[in-house]
Amino acid sequence: MIRDFKRTDIDKVMELWLEMNILAHDFIDSGYWRDNFAAVKEMMPKATIYVYEQSGEVLGFIGLMENFVAGIFVSNNFQSKGIGKELLDYSKSKNNELSLCVYKKNNRALSFYLREGFTIFTEQIDENTGETEFIMKWKS
Secondary structure (H helix, E strand, O other): OEEEOOHHHHHHHHHHHHHHHHHHOOOOOHHHHHHHHHHHHHHHHHOEEEEEEEOOEEEEEEEEEOOEEEEEEEOHHHOOOOHHHHHHHHHHHOOOEEEEEEEOOOHHHHHHHHHOOOEEEEEEEOOOOOOEEEEEEEEO
């Protein structure tokens, strides 16, 4: 079930954020994610977050800053089971357009977003990591 974020979700959401960023971005030193953990945790309550919960356990979430998808994170053991798509579809139902950034080397995420109707708008270098990323957009 998808529901709104509750403050009591913060530890599980941050655990997923860190674990999945390190796994999905093996081309970026894991220290980068650890170094940004506290800042992201502080920003989380300012975002719109939808949580995917099953049997009382948070298995994934999507974070949005207005219509910008800051990220979709699904527990490693529950990936490729439609949870990310459900979270994205839920967010699409609440927005007429969405945008996001995805690293060029993150082939799995890039394929997912292209399959879900996003198009590459432009390419840029993430000044924090030095990695190439695509800015992608979706419109209803």
